[in-house]
Structures are given as C-alpha cells and as structure tokens.
Amino acid sequence: MSGGNAVALDPEVAAGIAEHIYEQGWTDGLPALPATAESVERMLAATARDPEEIAAQHPQLERSVTVREIAVNAVMAGCLPEHFPVVLAAWDALSADRAARGGGWQSTSGPGPLVIVNGPIRDRIGVNSAGGALGPGFRANATIPRAIGLTVRNSFGIRPRELEQATIGTVGRWQMCIGENEEASPWESLSVEAGLDPGRSAVSAMLVRTFEVVDNRSFTSHEEVLADLVDTVQRAGALIGRHSPTGIILNPEHARLFAEAGMGKQDVREWIVARAGRTEAQLQAVGKGLSHLPGGPFAPDHFHPTIADARLATLPIIVAGSSNAAMSMVFRVLGLWSGQSFPVP
C-alpha cells in the first residue's frame, strides 16, 4: 500500500516504531502501524464521507469520534483503504446498538463486536465467509474489527482495568468479523432479512460474549440437529435476567439439512425459540430462579423460554463457514442487537 518508491526497508526502524506505539499505550497488545497524515488521507480517500463527520458517540463519556479519527485507528489496525467503508458501516451498526451505546464496551462481560458482512464487497476486499471465517489468516476479517477496538481504546479512551472492567474477557474480542456465506446458504441473507435489497453490500454488528460449538455430524434427521442446538441455546450458564439473547452461525451443511426439510430461516428460529428454556425449578437449582421478577413467584414447573420471541433481533441466524464438517456455533449477545443492517456505499 506504500507510495511505490523503491526504498530500503529498515527492520530496526520498524521495530522502533512499534515500540514507540506500545510505550504510548496506543495499541491493544499487538504491534500496530504508525498513522501519518499521508496514510490517513489514503484511508479517507476511500469514503465520500466528510472527515469531520461524527461517526461514533459515547453518551456517558461525552465523547464523539469523527470519520478522520476512525481512519487513524484503521491505519494503525492494519486496514487497507478498501476496508474503510466497512469499518464505517460497522460503526453505523454499532451506533444503533443499544448495548454498545450504553456501556457495553466497559462491561464486566468484556464483549466484542461481531461484524457480519453481506454482499459483493466480501469478494472485492477479501472478507472470508467460508472455511475458517471466524479464524485467523484473513486480513480484512482481522483488521476491520481491530480498527473498532483501537477506536474504543484511543478515541473513547476505554482501556482495560480503567473504564473497561472485563472480568475475564472474551477470546478474540477485536477479531470477530465474518462474511455470510451467501453462495452456500439456501436462504436469504442476514441483510436481506433486515430489509436491504439482495446484492447490496451491507454490515451488521452486535456485541458478543462467547461462542459455543454445536458439533453434530452424526445426525440422521434435521430434528436431531435442531434439538442439539436447543440444548446449547438453553444452557443456564449464559443467562443473566429473564432471557439470554442468542445468535447462531450455521455451517452450510446444517443449513441445507433444514432447507431440504422444508424449513426457512424463520421456521428454524421459531422451532428453537419454542423449545429452548428451563423450568423455574431447574433455574432455582443453579441459583438463577426468576421468581423475584415481575410476574413471579413462579411454580416449579413454570417454563421460562431462553429467548423472548422469534425475531431477527432476538435470534439472528447466519450461514458461514465451509461445508467440510457439520458444526455450527451458538453465540451470546450482550443486550439486544438492533436487528438492522447498514449499507456499504
């Protein structure tokens, strides 16, 4: 991405710059690139938005962040200019997320933003939606969410063990960005479900606390896999309060299995929401009875559904990954995500 002049690379200088960035406290524990007027201008050239436009706000801290400031952090995170419109759209999505606006970055849960990319921009900038979509090795997937993390750190000023109070933290907190594998999915994409036109590039985002694998390759019917998903969804561990907002990343094989059984995405959602839950007695046995809440006290056999209702905002379902093994992921959302997707120009 540099200017193209042939220059001798000086590894010692590079290491010195990296150390300087560490010493200033500007990075997340990994080496970061230096932002310069020139590199920030290259980033800004990738968007039509005004560099001084406010693109992210934190009401409690009375802090607002401009497009230019996000560009600085995107450079430092290792983004290419063509990644920048996705970074900005991710901030649009996070600005609509009640948990992100309302203290989620400081939470003891230590959640990270799960950034989901739909549409042709995935191929254009190399967002991985297939094998290893959540894993390492793909620059767009790794640097786009890291740009968000550096913006939270540097622009909002939310740093670990200061304003940020994560109890244990979340693995890969600033590393969660996937494309939806639309080509291998039997269904409409997340952004289409959220109301955008098919073929439109779009970003959705939500704060995620953890991922739990549902590895089921031995199924003989779709209902077995659905029941396996329910078993993980209704696990009491993630429950805080009455409901446990949840999402699912289905691998293409599980998604096709459901589609071949005649189920649409909404059918899958309704099947799971109707069955996932615990009785008051089961919750009481793990110290999580809900009888203190409005509507209580509850009879021991009263059924508490894990998820409030079957909507996009309460149970997002995304198809991603490779078709090489039938394993899916259940993830836990902090608060309710917006249920909206945001276009990438």
Next chain:
Amino acid sequence: MIAEMIDPTKRPRIESAATPASAGRPRSLDGLRIGLLGNTKRNADLILDAVGAQLARRADAVTLVPRTKTQFAMPLPVDLIEELIRECDVVVIGVGDCGSCSASAVADGIALERVGIPTAVVCTDAFVDPSAAMAGLKGAPDFPFLLTPHPIANLAVDEILERGAQLADGVLHRLIDEPALVAATA
C-alpha cells in the same frame, strides 16, 4: 522524508468541567426530601431503601423519594434531572456494581451536584477504578464516592439492612458536611 506519527488518542475538553462538582450542603437533613436514585441493578433499590430508612432515623421529618434510572449506563435523562430538581433536596445514588454503571453513577452524581443538588454516590469496592476514571473524565478527579463491599446481587434481606446501616453515617456526612471541591484546573 520523515513523516510525523499521529497521536490517535483523543483529549477532549469537557465543557461542563468548568462548573464545580459540588453543591452547597444543608446543615442537617431535618425536613428535607431525600431522593433515592436506583439504577435497576439487583438489590440496588433495596440497599437504597435501607439507607433511606437509616437516614430517616438520624434526622427529623425527612421524606424519602425513591426514583429509578432505567438505563443504568446512560446519562440521566433531562426529564429525570428536572424531576429530581423539583422533588428532592439531596439524592443518594447507586449502586454502581458493574463496569459501566459504577462510572455512570459517579457521572450522575457530578451532574446533579453541578445543578445544585448534594449527592452521595454508592459503588461497590470492586469498581473503584472506573468510578475514579469517570470522576477524572468529568473534571472532578477528587469527587468522593462511598464504597460497599462487592458483591450485592446475592445479599439476603438481613444483609441488605446491614449494608444500609453500614453506609448510613457515610452517606449522611457526604450529604451535609462535604467541603466544596476545587474545580479541575485542566
């Protein structure tokens, strides 16, 4: 050519920092209306009730005014601030027992002090860092807050009453005795 490296950190000037974060204190709580501003965190309202009951025993003819901030990590909504100004002479705020709500409780205390309402902010002792960080951010690095041992979410009724009794003297002193704080010089 050597390019200059850009400092990515933001050093905002917080405009409200110019106003001192300390309201004038009454001589006693006698006859005053004491707001109890809960934040929906589990047991927070019960602890504030217990503190209120203790304050009512330490002063004559107080009125307890329980109120709730429904979004524990957000700034106080304007209408709630106006309601507190109208209906309370002093306000006890709490309980900050999480990363965002502890900082937010301190921010609310500072906001109310700046409109002339003496406050006592209660956080749990696990969240000294974000509470102090918020005080600094709001231009009042020495803003006092009271601490109660973490956690509070699983306290039984008698333990909640005990917390109220433990906190009451500190809250009382904070509401009537606190000398004015010096505004941040930054």
